[in-house]
Amino acid sequence: MTDDAPARPTSPTPARLVDVASTVNGRETRHRLDARTLLVHLIREHERLTGTHIGCDTSNCGACTVLLDGEAIKSCTVLAVQADGHEITTVEGLAGPYDGFTAVQEGFRQCHGLQCGYCTPGMVMAATGLLAVNSDPSEQEIRASLEGNICRCTGYQMIVDSVRWAAEHGSDQPNTTG
Amino acid sequence: MSLVGAKVLRKEDPRLLSGTGTFVDDLSPPRCAFAAFVTSTEAHAEIVSIDARAALKIPGVLGVWTAADFADHPDLPGGLPDLERPALARNIVRFAGEPVAVVVADDRYLAADAVAAVDVQYRDLPVVTTIEAATADDAPVLFANHGSNVVTVVPTMDDLERQISRCDDRASLHLVNQRCAAVPIEAVACLADWGADGLTLWATFQAPHHLRNYLATWLDIPQTQCRVVAPDVGGGFGSKIVWYPEFFLAPLLSKWTRRPVKFAQTRTEAMMQMAHGRDQVHDLDIGFDRDGTIRALRVVISQNLGAYPDPTGVGLAVLTSWMAAGCYRIPDVSTSFRTVVTNTTPVAAYRGAGRPEAAYSIERMIDLVARRTGLDPAEVRRRNFIKPGAFPYETHNEPVVYDSGDFPAALDECLRLVRYDERRAEQAARADDPDAPLLGIGLSSWLEIAGFGPNGSLEGFGHLASWESAQVRIQPDGSAIVFAGSSPHGQGHETTFAQIASDELGIPFDRIQLRFGDTATVLQGVGTMGSRGVPTAGSAVKVASSRVLEKAKKVAAHLLEAAEADLEVRDNAFNVRGSPGKKVGWGEVAWASFQPLSLPPELQAGSLEERLFQESPNFSYPSGAYACVVEIDRATGAIDIVDMVLVDDCGTVINPLLAEGQVHGGVAQGIAQALFEAVVYEPDSGQPITANLLDYLVPSAPDMPGYTAGRITTLCPNNPLGAKGIGESGAVGAPAAVVNAIVDALAPFGVEHVDMPVTPEKVWRLLHDATAPERSHR
Ligand code: FES
Numbered sequence: 001m002t003d004d005a006p007a008r009p010t011s012p013t014p015a016r017l018v019d020v021a022s023t024v025n026g027r028e029t030r031h032r033l034d035a036r037t038l039l040v041h042l043i044r045e046h047e048r049l050t051g052t053h054i055g056c057d058t059s060n061c062g063a064c065t066v067l068l069d070g071e072a073i074k075s076c077t078v079l080a081v082q083a084d085g086h087e088i089t090t091v092e093g094l095a096g097p098y099d100g101f102t103a104v105q106e107g108f109r110q111c112h113g114l115q116c117g118y119c120t121p122g123m124v125m126a127a128t129g130l131l132a133v134n135s136d137p138s139e140q141e142i143r144a145s146l147e148g149n150i151c152r153c154t155g156y157q158m159i160v161d162s163v164r165w166a167a168e169h170g171s172d173q174p175n176t177t178g
Numbered sequence: 179m180s181l182v183g184a185k186v187l188r189k190e191d192p193r194l195l196s197g198t199g200t201f202v203d204d205l206s207p208p209r210c211a212f213a214a215f216v217t218s219t220e221a222h223a224e225i226v227s228i229d230a231r232a233a234l235k236i237p238g239v240l241g242v243w244t245a246a247d248f249a250d251h252p253d254l255p256g257g258l259p260d261l262e263r264p265a266l267a268r269n270i271v272r273f274a275g276e277p278v279a280v281v282v283a284d285d286r287y288l289a290a291d292a293v294a295a296v297d298v299q300y301r302d303l304p305v306v307t308t309i310e311a312a313t314a315d316d317a318p319v320l321f322a323n324h325g326s327n328v329v330t331v332v333p334t335m336d337d338l339e340r341q342i343s344r345c346d347d348r349a350s351l352h353l354v355n356q357r358c359a360a361v362p363i364e365a366v367a368c369l370a371d372w373g374a375d376g377l378t379l380w381a382t383f384q385a386p387h388h389l390r391n392y393l394a395t396w397l398d399i400p401q402t403q404c405r406v407v408a409p410d411v412g413g414g415f416g417s418k419i420v421w422y423p424e425f426f427l428a429p430l431l432s433k434w435t436r437r438p439v440k441f442a443q444t445r446t447e448a449m450m451q452m453a454h455g456r457d458q459v460h461d462l463d464i465g466f467d468r469d470g471t472i473r474a475l476r477v478v479i480s481q482n483l484g485a486y487p488d489p490t491g492v493g494l495a496v497l498t499s500w501m502a503a504g505c506y507r508i509p510d511v512s513t514s515f516r517t518v519v520t521n522t523t524p525v526a527a528y529r530g531a532g533r534p535e536a537a538y539s540i541e542r543m544i545d546l547v548a549r550r551t552g553l554d555p556a557e558v559r560r561r562n563f564i565k566p567g568a569f570p571y572e573t574h575n576e577p578v579v580y581d582s583g584d585f586p587a588a589l590d591e592c593l594r595l596v597r598y599d600e601r602r603a604e605q606a607a608r609a610d611d612p613d614a615p616l617l618g619i620g621l622s623s624w625l626e627i628a629g630f631g632p633n634g635s636l637e638g639f640g641h642l643a644s645w646e647s648a649q650v651r652i653q654p655d656g657s658a659i660v661f662a663g664s665s666p667h668g669q670g671h672e673t674t675f676a677q678i679a680s681d682e683l684g685i686p687f688d689r690i691q692l693r694f695g696d697t698a699t700v701l702q703g704v705g706t707m708g709s710r711g712v713p714t715a716g717s718a719v720k721v722a723s724s725r726v727l728e729k730a731k732k733v734a735a736h737l738l739e740a741a742e743a744d745l746e747v748r749d750n751a752f753n754v755r756g757s758p759g760k761k762v763g764w765g766e767v768a769w770a771s772f773q774p775l776s777l778p779p780e781l782q783a784g785s786l787e788e789r790l791f792q793e794s795p796n797f798s799y800p801s802g803a804y805a806c807v808v809e810i811d812r813a814t815g816a817i818d819i820v821d822m823v824l825v826d827d828c829g830t831v832i833n834p835l836l837a838e839g840q841v842h843g844g845v846a847q848g849i850a851q852a853l854f855e856a857v858v859y860e861p862d863s864g865q866p867i868t869a870n871l872l873d874y875l876v877p878s879a880p881d882m883p884g885y886t887a888g889r890i891t892t893l894c895p896n897n898p899l900g901a902k903g904i905g906e907s908g909a910v911g912a913p914a915a916v917v918n919a920i921v922d923a924l925a926p927f928g929v930e931h932v933d934m935p936v937t938p939e940k941v942w943r944l945l946h947d948a949t950a951p952e953r954s955h956r
């Protein structure tokens with residue numbers, strides 16, 4: 001098998017640098033990045049906002065979910081350059097009336113919607129995205145809309161309860177703090 | 179009011195919900211470099227050459243290292259003679275994904291470039307991935323010096339053939355308990371920083387002291403120079419208590435590059451490198467009488483260990499043997515096992531570790547007895563249960579003495595919650611309606627062994643000891659720090675242990691802070707696994723706290739000039755009974771406890787501190803009864819779980835919210851094993867074909883049902899809390915309930931068994947292979 005394998009690259013293409021200007025949690029940012037940099041790495045490594053997590057390399061787990069112009073997306077599946085000129089909201093950018101938490105965050109606390117907390121920021125952002133377009137989702141709608149987010153700890157029922165709690169307690173649009 | 183038993187919201191949530199938790203990959207010290215591994219593309223091969231020249235030319239690449247560079251260090255700890263695992267493959271690779279070389283670069287993108295540029299040439303060797311292939315006469319041998327792929331054989335003294343054949347009837351099953359992956363959503367990561375003051379390793383690990391103990395020895399440095407920290411850890415389920423090479427190599431890479439070195443596994447790497455679980459094959463024979471009484475059981479277990487025997491992996495079949503008879507009074511039980519190496523990822527603990535396999539088999543066999551006798555499965559269970567008055571109950575294995583339980587009560591509660599009779603009536607009513615989905619009802623009366631704490635119980639798996647530690651320290655303002663030897667990865671120790679301490683000390687919950695996961699602050703610890711957190715560490719917190727309170731009472735009595743016996747702690751103060759208003763606050767007592775002039779002569783400053791290594795006289799045995807109701811689409815074989823009822827007995831519940839969360843999570847993993855998940859290898863090449871989350875089906879929310887939880891309580895007599903543990907329960911109990919329900923639904927078609935994962939395709943084939951529905955047995 002190794003004999004006829006394609007030759008490995010002997011040297012990688014030199015990095016092409018690009019400028020990316022975006023708004024992250026209400027603050028304008030500008031970075032010169034290797035063009036192949038993923039948005040999730042812009043957020044985690046360059047903005048040092050480490051609440052957005054990475055759980056897979058096939059766009060399946062949703063741990064990296066953030067809002068791009070208000071819509072929940074997987075930041076591991078988007079190049080940082082694609083966020084040029086756009087607004088990004090991460091879990092650190094959420095703020096609301098529950099001791100600083102939004103109804104979604106507070107719902108997760110009230111209903112034990114998290115255990116290890118690793119999937120949690122992604123779940124919270126996905127749920128925030130859902131409630132922005134459907135303020136009163138049914139259990140089935142919640143489950144369907146979280147289809148792209150994997151939690152290995154909770155078995156999901158308490159996450160569903162958490163999102164219902166948020167719907168019942170006002171699906172506040174995320175305020176972004178600067 | 180007692181906090182133990184109350185639904186207290188978690189202390190850990192605010193940081194985790196605000197994105198300010200600290201997971202290993204979140205750490206990024208100045209000048210941090212990044213390590214990445216060149217991993218084997220072959221499942222079994224000789225390494226002919228490794229050419230790193232191209233990689234080393236990439237700007238920003240600091241170096242490439244292979245096994246030869248680590249020749250001064252031993253193989254990974256815990257290996258069996260002639261079967262040790264080198265930290266990097268030496269000459270031979272034995273599974274696809276095995277690390278072959280390591281690169282360090284300025285960042286993770288460059289490290290990935292460098293990995294791609296390293297050219298490894300292999301000469302393929304023949305591959306075995308299954309027990310059957312590995313034990314065939316002409317099987318290629320993984321370890322030439324060992325001479326065989328069979329690692330351990332524990333035969334039975336008596337195969338019980340005589341006893342089984344004397345029964346009215348007998349039944350047998352060949353069951354495959356398929357290989358699963360734990361898939362914590364945070365994969366393995368570590369950060370090593372070896373500076374002038376020694377090494378600090380931050381690692382995704384369930385037992386930081388355990389890692390420290392072995393890492394220091396491996397590196398040949400004193401433990402004082404070797405600090406291991408498990409910060410926030412994103413799930414473990416057993417897979418984070420394995421000696422991964424990364425933890426051992428990263429420190430040396432940091433030392434050699436004089437930079438902090440971080441490694442964070444990709445999911446694809448994790449699917450091939452993190453230990454897998456299960457992968458047992460069982461041959462079961464059971465002898466029973468016409469009235470459903472079971473007289474003899476024979477269990478023959480084969481365990482696939484993967485490429486290198488893991489210390490826990492080798493022990494899994496022991497636990498399966500121990501729990502083989504479940505919650506039944508079976509006069510004769512025979513168990514035997516063998517463990518076998520194959521060209522696959524090593525197998526170790528995965529939630530339940532050996533007990534889900536036992537529970538699944540005995541619960542499948544009980545249903546088979548029901549089928550053959552024509553009795554209701556609930557009735558067969560009832561007729562064979564160990565009676566509530568029979569505890570402590572000695573089993574077929576001397577170390578295993580069941581502590582307590584009430585199996586009939588759990589089953590009754592489960593049948594009530596699932597509306598069993600109604601469901602059976604509905605099933606019968608549907609039987610002749612070809613348009614209605616098939617209905618199946620499955621039961622699982624499960625039992626497991628947990629609370630790993632008796633002396634000797636963990637030493638066999640390589641641990642320092644089996645106790646768990648707690649240290650309770652009162653601060654001068656009357657707040658308390660609790661250091662726990664068991665460090666969590668989602669279980670909520672900060673909350674439950676603070677509840678326990680608050681009850682004992684009379685100090686408000688909000689004034690108690692937990693510390694764990696750092697060998698520099700917690701003197702010694704064992705770890706979080708085997709559902710031992712609350713029974714062992716929780717008990718340690720309870721006893722240490724109560725001892726601190728005893729001493730605090732002496733201080734308070736001295737300050738109040740009252741008798742200790744007259745004091746009661748209420749509202750964060752020591753009150754003199756019968757003298758309203760005569761009291762001193764916890765804060766004042768704490769302050770005085772540091773002032774020699776304020777203390778009674780028998781106490782010294784700083785005495786309000788207690789460190790304890792809590793031993794346990796025996797294990798704990800969580801149990802329960804689960805029911806699953808499924809509907810099966812006759813046209814497509816699609817399976818829909820319409821009800822999942824979970825009645826648990828975990829003894830004392832510290833926090834019902836968290837206890838239920840543990841059950842849900844475990845049940846979800848159990849359902850996933852029953853319906854979706856399997857690690858699959860291409861048998862001839864050993865290539866993994868489920869090495870990412872596209873191909874390995876971890877369920878998400880729409881795939882999972884809601885759960886109805888119930889509870890009964892029998893206390894564990896073996897620890898001061900009376901707690902049995904609950905972390906693994908769901909994963910132990912759920913698979914049998916689901917598969918029993920499916921087989922029940924398919925009973926009219928003559929189906930007696932179907933192996934997990936039960937996919938719609940398998941069901942569809944069973945439905946189509948059956949010529950016509952047979953007459954129902956009920
Ligand atoms: S990390 Fe983005 S989907 Fe998994």
Ligand code: FES
Nearest residue numbers: 115119151152153
């Ligand atoms: S809380 Fe651990 S993965 Fe969701």
